[in-house]
Amino acid sequence: MTVEKKGTSNADKMDWDKLGFAYIKTDLRYVSVWKNGKWDEGKLTEDNMLTISEGSTSLHYGQQCFEGLKAYRTKDGKIQLFRPDQNAKRMAASCKRLLMPEISEEKFIDACVQVVKANADYVPPYGTGATLYLRPYVIGVGDNLGVRTAPEFIFSVFCSPVGAYFKGGLAPVNFCITDYDRAAPQGTGAAKVGGNYAASLHPHEEAVKRGFADCIYLDPATHTKIEEVGAANFFGITKDGKFVTPKSDSILPSITKYSLMAVAKEYLGLQVEERDVFIKQLDEFSEAGACGTAAVITPIGGIEYNGKLHVFHSETEVGPVTRKLYETLCGIQFGEVKAPAGWIVEAK
Structure with a gap:
């Protein structure tokens, strides 16, 4: 596992009670590239920006998919993911439907766990109702013009702490x-x-x-x-x-x-x-x-x-x-x- 990190964490500045469902840049995210018929090992990086070809199929033909899952802090301080194997299976099905290379269940779960562990300080405390939201995604990239599957792909997982969905309590x-x-x-x-x-x-x-x-x-x-x-x-x-x-x-x-x-x-x-x-x-x-x-x-x-x-x-x-x-x-x-x-x- 390669880690690219230069800055410092802002997790200690979080106000857990004021979190909404919005993007907050965390310390590290996972990125893996598919090229020449296979996925690379993947790495954690501090950079939250992607540079892709202007001809990328994800930009013009919608060749992309994503997932959403959460990490939870338990009463005894552990951090746990809820049914990530099911997200992995669903992402594999989405990739297959759009002619994108599938992510193995093992690689998907490993990427999610790496991201959670690397950003553990952003997992909200137990009792706040807040969680760490994970967004895995796959996009078609590389130089291309015609309607066809991409020559390259990016699989990435980033995370963001999110607040309790019902601020005023569960209500119809x-x-x-x-x-x-x-x-x-x-x-x-x-x-x-x-x-x-x-x-x-x-x-x-x-x-x-x-x-x-x-x-x-x-x-x-x-x-x-x-x-x-x-x-x-x-x-x-x-x-x-x-x-x-x-x-x-x-x-x-x-x-x-x-x-x-x-x-x-x-x-x-x-x-x-x-x-x-x-x-x-x-x-x-x-x-x-x-x-x-x-x-x-x-x-x-x-x-x-x-x-x-x-x-x-x-x-x-x-x-x-x-x-x-x-x-x-x-x-x-x-x-x-x-x-x-x-x-x-x-x-x-």
């Missing part, structure tokens, strides 16, 4: 249905690629201007089924106590969602169903939420559809099952609740 927010599509049928919806997020910027802005937290995307083929809630996955708790979440080839396979499915079944004893969720059948749910890495769970107070707001449990109070799901999964992530085998990787 409202969403609206959009007529825009997040992804095309048989497109890149199941891959974590930048183009999916670029396409969501305008619908999100429209929803916020109308007073909603974000918009909900329906399936692109029929516009009858819920797919994603902004940049997160949807789940609902039926009136007879089942945990239900949409199933579709154009939904990003959320690691948080699949973790919540396991928590619902193994910890809460709920029946779990991954299936179609029709927008006209919202009455079957007593609670609903959006789930993802950043917030874990964002409770959904209501969904506006065809000019009418359908309210679930409450617009002001979190449903009991949603709260228990949130507390249990957060407990696992911060080391307060025993995790299923293989879910935790300690950075040591």
